[in-house]
Amino acid sequence: MKKKKLLISAVAAVSVLGSAQSAFAISGIADTLTNPIPLGLGSNYSSYVDYMDGDWFSYTNTTSSNVSIIYGVYPNSYSSGANFDVTALLQDPSGNYIPIGTLSDNGAGYGDYGTGSLAPGFKIIWRVFGHSGSDYGSSKPYTAYVSRN
Ligand SMILES: [Ca+2]
Ligand SMILES: [Ca+2]
Numbered sequence: 001m002k003k004k005k006l007l008i009s010a011v012a013a014v015s016v017l018g019s020a021q022s023a024f025a026i027s028g029i030a031d032t033l034t035n036p037i038p039l040g041l042g043s044n045y046s047s048y049v050d051y052m053d054g055d056w057f058s059y060t061n062t063t064s065s066n067v068s069i070i071y072g073v074y075p076n077s078y079s080s081g082a083n084f085d086v087t088a089l090l091q092d093p094s095g096n097y098i099p100i101g102t103l104s105d106n107g108a109g110y111g112d113y114g115t116g117s118l119a120p121g122f123k124i125i126w127r128v129f130g131h132s133g134s135d136y137g138s139s140k141p142y143t144a145y146v147s148r149n
Helices: 002-022
Strands: 043-047 054-060 067-075 084-091 097-102 112-118 123-130 142-148
Touching: 054 067, 054 142, 067 084, 067 123, 084 112, 112 123, 123 142
Parallel strands: none
Antiparallel strands: 043 142, 054 123, 067 112, 067 142, 084 097, 084 123
């Protein structure tokens, strides 16, 4: 009895991993601020949001100077009318969180972004989520990004 249960959970774990590799992100991927998808400066990540899910991203300034950044999300297609929102916070080198809040909403079809100067060792962490109940699913992909500003 116990053995069978173990086997079932092993199969479930494998199928979760399989879907994570074959598809875009989704519930189970980058769901919390402690396991964001790390992005490098000038890089981006395209995915879509599962219904009522969100995806966290981060960028850490590993240099010894301040880095001026722009970060955020945009819908891959303006005509999709998709609207994604962003909530952001900072983490200082000691691990303390500093809330930034929800970034200004630019409306359907447009991206939302934040800018700032990131001190050495600081991490910016932001969550991408649907503005409304219709801004989810694979027909409305988004791209999250961070780059030098
Ligand atoms: Ca997620
Ligand atoms: Ca928005």
